[in-house]
Amino acid sequence: MAIIERPSTEIAVAGGATVGVKPSEALGVFKRPGASNSWRDWIVTVDHKKLGIMYGVAAFVFFIIGGIEALLIRLQLMGPDGKVLSADQYNQMFTMHATTMVFLFVMPMVSAFANYFIPLQIGARDVAFPRINAFGFWCWLFGGIFLNTSWFLGGAADGGWFMYAPNSSTLFSPSHGIDFWVLGLQITGIASLTGAINLIVTVLNMRAPGMKLMRMPIFTWMALVVQFLLLFAMPVITVALFLLSFQREFDATFFDVAAGADPLLWQHLFWIFGHPEVYILILPSFGIVSEVIPVFSKKPLFGYPIVAMSGAAIGFVGWGVWAHHMFASGLGPVSVAVFSMATMAIAVPTGVKIVNWIMTMWGGKLQFTTAMLFAIGLVVQFTIGGLSGVTHSVAPSDTQQTDTYYIVAHFHYVLFGGAIFGLFAGFYYWWPKMFRKQLNEGLGKVNFWLMVVGMNMTFGPMHILGLQGQPRRMGVWTEARAGEGFFNIGFWNMIASIGSFILAVGVLMFIINIVYTHKSKRVPIAPLDPWDARSLEWMTSSPPAEHNFDAIPTVNHLDEFFHRKYAEDPNSHEIKQVASAEEVLADLNSRPDEHIHMPSRSYWPILVALALPIICYGLIYNRLLMAVGAAFLLLTMFGWAMEPSTASDDDFDPPAPGEGGGHTKELAPLG
Amino acid sequence: MADTAVAHHTTTGLSNNKLGMWLFLGSECLLFGGLISTYMLYRGRTNTGPQPDQIYDIPFTSVSSFVLLMSSLTMVLAVSAANRKDDRNTNLWLTVTAILGATFVGGQVYEFTAFYREGLGFTTSLFGSSFYTLTGFHGVHVTVGIIMLMALVGMVRRNRIPGSKAETVELVGLYWHFVDIIWIVIFTLVYLIPS
Numbered sequence: 001m002a003i004i005e006r007p008s009t010e011i012a013v014a015g016g017a018t019v020g021v022k023p024s025e026a027l028g029v030f031k032r033p034g035a036s037n038s039w040r041d042w043i044v045t046v047d048h049k050k051l052g053i054m055y056g057v058a059a060f061v062f063f064i065i066g067g068i069e070a071l072l073i074r075l076q077l078m079g080p081d082g083k084v085l086s087a088d089q090y091n092q093m094f095t096m097h098a099t100t101m102v103f104l105f106v107m108p109m110v111s112a113f114a115n116y117f118i119p120l121q122i123g124a125r126d127v128a129f130p131r132i133n134a135f136g137f138w139c140w141l142f143g144g145i146f147l148n149t150s151w152f153l154g155g156a157a158d159g160g161w162f163m164y165a166p167n168s169s170t171l172f173s174p175s176h177g178i179d180f181w182v183l184g185l186q187i188t189g190i191a192s193l194t195g196a197i198n199l200i201v202t203v204l205n206m207r208a209p210g211m212k213l214m215r216m217p218i219f220t221w222m223a224l225v226v227q228f229l230l231l232f233a234m235p236v237i238t239v240a241l242f243l244l245s246f247q248r249e250f251d252a253t254f255f256d257v258a259a260g261a262d263p264l265l266w267q268h269l270f271w272i273f274g275h276p277e278v279y280i281l282i283l284p285s286f287g288i289v290s291e292v293i294p295v296f297s298k299k300p301l302f303g304y305p306i307v308a309m310s311g312a313a314i315g316f317v318g319w320g321v322w323a324h325h326m327f328a329s330g331l332g333p334v335s336v337a338v339f340s341m342a343t344m345a346i347a348v349p350t351g352v353k354i355v356n357w358i359m360t361m362w363g364g365k366l367q368f369t370t371a372m373l374f375a376i377g378l379v380v381q382f383t384i385g386g387l388s389g390v391t392h393s394v395a396p397s398d399t400q401q402t403d404t405y406y407i408v409a410h411f412h413y414v415l416f417g418g419a420i421f422g423l424f425a426g427f428y429y430w431w432p433k434m435f436r437k438q439l440n441e442g443l444g445k446v447n448f449w450l451m452v453v454g455m456n457m458t459f460g461p462m463h464i465l466g467l468q469g470q471p472r473r474m475g476v477w478t479e480a481r482a483g484e485g486f487f488n489i490g491f492w493n494m495i496a497s498i499g500s501f502i503l504a505v506g507v508l509m510f511i512i513n514i515v516y517t518h519k520s521k522r523v524p525i526a527p528l529d530p531w532d533a534r535s536l537e538w539m540t541s542s543p544p545a546e547h548n549f550d551a552i553p554t555v556n557h558l559d560e561f562f563h564r565k566y567a568e569d570p571n572s573h574e575i576k577q578v579a580s581a582e583e584v585l586a587d588l589n590s591r592p593d594e595h596i597h598m599p600s601r602s603y604w605p606i607l608v609a610l611a612l613p614i615i616c617y618g619l620i621y622n623r624l625l626m627a628v629g630a631a632f633l634l635l636t637m638f639g640w641a642m643e644p645s646t647a648s649d650d651d652f653d654p655p656a657p658g659e660g661g662g663h664t665k666e667l668a669p670l671g
Numbered sequence: 672m673a674d675t676a677v678a679h680h681t682t683t684g685l686s687n688n689k690l691g692m693w694l695f696l697g698s699e700c701l702l703f704g705g706l707i708s709t710y711m712l713y714r715g716r717t718n719t720g721p722q723p724d725q726i727y728d729i730p731f732t733s734v735s736s737f738v739l740l741m742s743s744l745t746m747v748l749a750v751s752a753a754n755r756k757d758d759r760n761t762n763l764w765l766t767v768t769a770i771l772g773a774t775f776v777g778g779q780v781y782e783f784t785a786f787y788r789e790g791l792g793f794t795t796s797l798f799g800s801s802f803y804t805l806t807g808f809h810g811v812h813v814t815v816g817i818i819m820l821m822a823l824v825g826m827v828r829r830n831r832i833p834g835s836k837a838e839t840v841e842l843v844g845l846y847w848h849f850v851d852i853i854w855i856v857i858f859t860l861v862y863l864i865p866s
Contacts, residue, residue, distance in 0.1 A: 128687040197694045205681040231698045239705030252800040260717035260797055644833035
């Protein structure tokens with residue numbers, strides 16, 4: 001088998017003579033980095049799997065940061081007259097908690113799964129634009145770090161994650177916090193936009209032969225819908241952020257009520273982005289559980305086309321419901337009625353999915369693995385959160401609940417109980433694929449139950465708190481107004497705070513599980529197909545080689561891998577196993593593809609991304625620094641533009657004599 | 672096949688780069704949609720500072736709009752020359768396109784200066800903020816286009832374009848036409864329809 005790759009430094013070292021890679025002809029600045037296993041390889045990599053892992057690790061770090069912020073909020077609210085945080089710190093804490101969880105944890109964790117698994121699930125060797133993929137990751141990481149440096153530079157943003165105008169103007173928030181917030185989100189927005197273009201092109205253009213749209217695994221389907229949502233939602237928030245930054249940096253008047261501005265402009269722009277955003281957060285988790293539930297029910301997904309199309313329907317209708325976030329702002333009866341109806345309508349495709357998952361489990365041979373438990377956790381808790389969500393379509397009731405803890409309860413049920421449980425199902429399900437070891441099931445179950453108990457203890461009582469009128473974003477409550485008996489908010493605040501720490505211990509169990517799995521000598525290497533899975537990503541080695549598949553499979557069915565393992569006995573009509581996963585893989589690899597060209601590593605993505613925070617620091621502190629950053633950006637973009645995505649073979653010196661058989665192109669496959 | 676990284680088979684038959692550019696332009700529609708909505712919401716809302724109908728110089732802007740639209744024609748000629756692998760004419764038409772684009776941007780700079788002298792600053796009124804932001808964003812898009820055109824000229828001359836040259840020219844062309852179409856919308860909504 002000939003895997004064509006760039007001459008790797010490993011091979012050169014193995015030959016005893018280091019090969020100097022000469023500067024690329026097409027570029028003249030940097031030599032093309034070769035393959036190695038050092039840390040440098042993670043800087044220059046364009047491999048979608050490595051980028052997926054980097055997204056995952058970094059997003060998890062932000063998850064812990066956002067979690068600590070949440071715990072501080074709960075400590076503050078645990079008893080009356082909380083003294084843990086000052087009012088100002090409390091404002092920063094809830095703003096950054098939400099911003100971190102939405103933009104720096106769930107979205108990039110979705111990117112992690114999408115990056116890693118979309119190419120594998122559609123039978124592709126990489127994404128359409130590998131360097132743009134790397135650029136997106138670095139943009140997101142630098143944007144997230146930039147955003148969090150505001151903690152050390154005079155205080156973080158304090159206007160709430162939706163940053164309503166005119167409260168976000170310099171008059172009401174004179175620190176640089178909101179400047180960091182606006183510019184940081186602008187940078188991470190670039191990552192979302194480039195990621196969306198990249199993954200849409202990948203899914204539309206790079207499917208394996210026979211992989212029709214209606215044969216794609218549901219996770220890929222949902223991720224595709226999400227990329228379209230991102231493609232059209234990001235520019236809207238970009239406009240809003242530009243307007244706000246022009247107001248804060250250059251004294252524009254967009255949200256200056258004294259100059260006649262309409263503060264509703266911000267609300268509309270924000271929620272036209274913001275409501276598709278909630279589907280951006282939840283749909284990938286729907287995709288993950290739609291993979292997990294059939295595998296552990298030993299049944300195909302019930303109503304696959306319906307599940308795919310209801311996801312697309314959510315994507316469409318998701319654009320027509322944004323103003324239900326604004327019922328209290330006085331939109332007028334016609335608007336309120338229209339958006340109420342649309343909000344009720346969008347519950348339908350969501351309900352359809354829930355029915356499909358339940359029908360998939362119905363009569364199946366259920367295996368309650370940790371992944372399955374998390375998936376069932378999503379189905380149950382998302383249903384609760386969805387039902388409290390539909391109550392918001394009743395505008396009079398919504399007006400009552402606006403800005404109370406009822407809203408907090410609702411969106412934590414759908415986001416924590418839904419989106420994050422789905423991500424955890426994905427962790428446990430795909431871990432053996434990504435890292436060759438199965439996470440410990442015992443620890444996993446402890447992890448699951450602690451999270452279920454913690455999550456319901458934390459957010460369940462918030463329904464009561466909200467209906468009793470405890471407002472969101474208030475840093476203190478007083479005993480005098482806490483109420484009596486069952487509805488005493490002091491009691492329920494205490495329960496919620498205890499619950500949040502149980503939740504934190506649950507997350508800690510996950511980290512312990514990872515450490516145990518990878519440090520303990522007793523954990524064996526996972527089998528190739530530990531779950532008896534159904535889709536294409538399991539039809540290759542674990543973890544997959546850099547080129548994913550030695551031979552690109554031809555797809556004849558939905559659930560192709562299942563159909564290669566099992567067949568119906570024509571006489572008894574029983575489904576019988578005809579091949580093991582190893583046999584399927586061996587059969588596929590018996591005819592490997594020749595001449596696989598993988599995209600080459602590159603320094604440019606990280607360099608271009610590095611220019612962006614420089615420009616943003618410059619905008620806040622020093623216009624000269626901004627010019628330096630802009631010049632750096634322009635130069636690096638030119639460097640990128642002139643570098644071919646796959647280096648031509650004469651960009652490299654031939655390997656040392658005696659290595660690679662004297663043929664520059666035929667090299668060992670990289671693993 | 673071994674040495675051409677670009678000419679891969681794709682499921683839709685459209686090249687990855689072209690599909691990616693179309694998606695990007697789709698996203699850009701929403702960007703300008705947001706900016707145009709902001710302008711439409713805010714023009715004529717307050718009486719502070721000069722009003723739109725007092726300062727617009729329609730004949731002047733019509734001429735610069737015409738110049739920009741003509742640059743789409745020369746861009747088409749450049750793409751056509753690139754398809755014929757005619758480097759000389761490709762470069763000629765790319766340069767002409769860039770010059771026409773630069774003329775438009777020059778006209779915009781002149782217009783901004785004139786408006787500023789007449790008392791419409793960026794912070795004067797909602798109209799000022801939203802007008803300069805909208806047309807400024809468009810101007811930046813044209814400027815980026817000019818930079819891409821000039822870069823193309825340099826790269827074509829030195830034969831430094833990775834992949835298919837004709838397609839690269841065509842991609843820049845797609846972007847250029849998009850920016851022109853956006854200007855037609857802006858010119859109509861901002862300048863021609865009275866507030």
